Amino acid sequence: MVFDTEKFIPGQSVDCVIVGFDKEGLKILILRWKLVGLWGLPGGFVLKSEDLDKAATRVLNERVGISLPFLQQFHTFGKKDRRANETRFSHLSKMQVPQTFLDWFGQRFISTGYVSLVNLNDCDPKPDHLSDLIHWCPLHELPDLIYDHSSIVEGAIDFIRNQINYLPIGRRLLPEKFTMKELQQLYESILEKKLDRGNFQRKMLKLGIFIRHEKHLEGGAHKAPYLYSFDGDKYDALLKKGIGFAS
């Protein structure tokens, strides 16, 4: 646990909420700190020589060994006591951690949160040298996290929930060809509620971003649903334009 604190901006950190999607729902990537055995998000500090957004990408890569080019900033957490209320690190002594680090970690930090929603099966995260365990934890089974990391997770989920009202979602999360039911399950995982099937399909198809393929043959042929894929160009155009009100 050696790094040159002089290279970093004092008081500024980034925290990454990596939300993994699979058939079981949403899961959050968390790390367990060595020495204290406490769980937290992959986070870190901002180099004096780098942009804030760049810091998030670098920190994520250093902490869990994955590269995500689609990290989105969603909120900055700046309550003055957001770390001061955390007492579970306080028993660490100079024996275990050098004083410069105790001082560094003891200061007030304002932390900017970044989020990415990923297909859990496309990621293979590994714990770094600060951590002894890494875990994709189901959203509603999260342990007590360090500092205000539970609020940071909550903020990230709110951000994604709001965003699906004005941007398309699903590419990189679903297989290349998927059924409307699979797409609906993705939305239901994020919104945590059941959606009306007919209503959902009608709204979705109206977006005009799908290519319809052959039927997905399983069970009785008359019940077989169509397979769809995203039309890349139209999807990109809608990402730029947004699913506007009154559009």
Added chain:
Amino acid sequence: MVFDTEKFIPGQSVDCVIVGFDKEGLKILILRWKLVGLWGLPGGFVLKSEDLDKAATRVLNERVGISLPFLQQFHTFGKKDRRANETRFSHLSKMQVPQTFLDWFGQRFISTGYVSLVNLNDCDPKPDHLSDLIHWCPLHELPDLIYDHSSIVEGAIDFIRNQINYLPIGRRLLPEKFTMKELQQLYESILEKKLDRGNFQRKMLKLGIFIRHEKHLEGGAHKAPYLYSFDGDKYDALLKKGIGFAS
């Protein structure tokens, strides 16, 4: 221009984008710096003893003399050269400004942006002692602003445009009783495009947050539009619930 830099967190600032709405459209509140004659957003620094959100409210009040309880954080601007590229302050000498301030202003700052959309006629901002002019500037007539303040304005407008897709808007912006046409004009000002009248009214009324009153009698009675007001409880409930996808 005297303040105790010791009281503030180094490298951390807030900038406020106050978007005023009136019949002419959207206007941005900007201040002109004394000594240099450059325009910028009302911004300032974060006390070591205060929450980041609190800093935004305080700074806005100190810089332009208005109190807005509804400031919303929308993005943190952290490019490493976001202030370094600004050379128009560099001719300031120690004669004009003490060295401690030149040093303070010369450091890298990461700035968190806050936005509020207000009824321009409800606000009476005044320039502070750092500024010699204050101006509600139409969005598309903004002068060249200091630092990355133009990007900060752009980010704020994007944020509001996205937000009206999932939250109701209009209370505090429109008179207590208003016509659907006035509400539509508000949306059109924000989206900067004409909306279809029938489609707009249908979507709006479906939200179920309006109370219908008498007709607004002007011109021929057969053409008179209804007046509406917001149903406060239902408006609040929708603010919490959101105008969800597939809702």
